[in-house]
Amino acid sequence: xxxxxxxxxxxxxxxxxxxxxxxxxxxxxxxxxxxxxxxxxxxxxxxxxxxxxxxxxxxxxxxxxxxxxxxxxxxxxxxxxxxxxxxxxxxxxxxxxxxxxxxxxxxxxxxxxxxxxxxxxxxxxxxxxxxxxxxxxxxx
Numbered sequence: 001x002x003x004x005x006x007x008x009x010x011x012x013x014x015x016x017x018x019x020x021x022x023x024x025x026x027x028x029x030x031x032x033x034x035x036x037x038x039x040x041x042x043x044x045x046x047x048x049x050x051x052x053x054x055x056x057x058x059x060x061x062x063x064x065x066x067x068x069x070x071x072x073x074x075x076x077x078x079x080x081x082x083x084x085x086x087x088x089x090x091x092x093x094x095x096x097x098x099x100x101x102x103x104x105x106x107x108x109x110x111x112x113x114x115x116x117x118x119x120x121x122x123x124x125x126x127x128x129x130x131x132x133x134x135x136x137x138x139x140x
Contacts, residue, residue, distance in 0.1 A: 001090065003038065011077075014054045014089070015081035017067060018031070018033045018037075018081055026124075032096070032097035032126065033126075037058070043138055045139075046101065047063045097120070098120075099120065102114060102117055104127060105125045117130060117131060118132075
């Protein structure tokens with residue numbers, strides 16, 4: 001059962017985002033990017049208040065995703081990525097992105113905090129960051 005409200009077109013947008021942000025990180029990396037996206041829609045907290053749809057989350061400015069500024073994001077969603085997107089929409093979570101609202105790809109080690117948010121872990125080149133449960137209870 002879906003943990004956020006969506007439709008087929010919104011699912012495809014999430015699938016395109018997951019591929020564009022993390023295709024080089026494999027399926028697990030794409031699932032983690034999807035976790036961050038779903039958490040931003042669920043969260044209604046911090047930088048993501050009043051984000052109610054996948055489309056609003058993906059194209060949020062400021063604070064949206066860099067991939068939307070590049071052509072690769074705008075290629076059609078493939079079946080594989082659509083299935084991965086559906087898994088995160090249905091509530092599948094992958095650590096360290098389970099409760100994460102942010103990620104980035106540093107040149108070196110992951111900082112312990114990023115924009116005052118705690119580091120929850122790394123997958124390949126991406127570092128994930130989580131809010132506190134007090135700041136954003138709906139992602140926990």
